[in-house]
Amino acid sequence: xxxxxxxxxxxxxxxxxxxxxxxxxxxxxxxxxxxxxxxxxxxxxxxxxxxxxxxxxxxxxxxxxxxxxxxxxxxxxxxxxxxxxxxxxxxxxxxxxxxxxxxxxxxxxxxxxxxxxxxxxxxxxxxxxxxxx
Amino acid sequence: xxxxxxxxxxxxxxxxxxxxxxxxxxxxxxxxxxxxxxxxxxxxxxxxxxxxxxxxxxxxxxxxxxxxxxxxxxxxxxxxxxxxxxxxxxxxxxxxxxxxxxxxxxxxxxxxxxxxxxxxxxxxxxxxxxxxx
Numbered sequence: 001x002x003x004x005x006x007x008x009x010x011x012x013x014x015x016x017x018x019x020x021x022x023x024x025x026x027x028x029x030x031x032x033x034x035x036x037x038x039x040x041x042x043x044x045x046x047x048x049x050x051x052x053x054x055x056x057x058x059x060x061x062x063x064x065x066x067x068x069x070x071x072x073x074x075x076x077x078x079x080x081x082x083x084x085x086x087x088x089x090x091x092x093x094x095x096x097x098x099x100x101x102x103x104x105x106x107x108x109x110x111x112x113x114x115x116x117x118x119x120x121x122x123x124x125x126x127x128x129x130x131x132x133x
Numbered sequence: 134x135x136x137x138x139x140x141x142x143x144x145x146x147x148x149x150x151x152x153x154x155x156x157x158x159x160x161x162x163x164x165x166x167x168x169x170x171x172x173x174x175x176x177x178x179x180x181x182x183x184x185x186x187x188x189x190x191x192x193x194x195x196x197x198x199x200x201x202x203x204x205x206x207x208x209x210x211x212x213x214x215x216x217x218x219x220x221x222x223x224x225x226x227x228x229x230x231x232x233x234x235x236x237x238x239x240x241x242x243x244x245x246x247x248x249x250x251x252x253x254x255x256x257x258x259x260x261x262x263x264x265x266x
Contacts, residue, residue: 016153020149020153020156023153023156023157023160024156026160026164027156027159027160027163030160030163030164030167031159031163033167033169034163034166034167035168035170036166038187038188038189039187039188039194039232039234039262040185040186040187040188040262040263040264040265041185041186041188041232041260041261041262041263042182042184042185042186042260042261042263043258043259043260044248044259044260044261046245046248046249046252046259065241103241103242103245104241104242105240105241105242105243105245106240106241106242107240107241108237108238108239108240108241109180109197109235109236109237109238109239109240109241109244109261110180110236110237110238111241112180112241112244112261113180113181113182113235113237113261113263114180114181114182116182116261117181117182117183117184117185117263120184121183121184129245129248131241131242131245
């Protein structure tokens with residue numbers, strides 16, 4: 001009786017080879033499928049249509065982009081490089097103002113991103129996007 | 134001599150416990166860091182932006198080519214199917230946000246339409262892809 005018990009104990013090592021195989025296969029799968037590339041992006045606010053939250057016109061800095069890529073800040077034609085300075089000066093007058101980018105449907109997306117970027121740099125807290133029909 | 138050799142052979146099992154530890158740690162690392170980003174199928178020319186930040190949860194990608202074609206999961210899709218695809222992608226991964234990879238020359242109107250479709254599918258976080266200056 002005693003002898004038998006002893007023998008069993010000695011043999012009771014678990015065979016971990018199949019587990020190892022599975023673990024290795026999972027490891028290889030995850031190594032192969034992992035992609036660490038994250039998109040670099042800027043957040044854009046698109047105001048929802050349903051609850052129409054009307055903002056006072058005096059608290060909005062409108063930036064209009066025409067189909068040809070001309071940029072108007074408060075209806076004044078300026079270049080992309082001047083967007084930041086212009087918005088900064090408007091924000092100095094009205095610190096709570098939010099920027100609304102009104103883009104023509106035909107305008108290039110590059111201008112849109114540049115204008116949003118510049119107004120962010122100017123310190124605008126709320127930049128939202130609207131379409132011009 | 135013979136006896137000795139025999140003994141050595143018996144003892145020569147390699148201890149695989151440290152290797153197992155490392156393999157398990159690697160496995161857990163890869164499982165945790167994996168996010169299955171589905172490639173869009175095209176590589177548009179992203180506009181430059183200075184305020185662009187890494188979109189940590191942005192793993193639903195949708196691309197817009199310069200000629201205003203919409204691409205997702207390596208397929209060209211129509212604007213009407215964006216909503217359904219977004220809904221299923223959102224159901225798969227409820228924490229994810231959407232990154233629109235738009236070409237510099239894509240039209241703003243289409244991007245706004247896509248944003249509205251994404252909004253309708255119930256995803257509130259949308260950002261526009263850019264590259265760092």
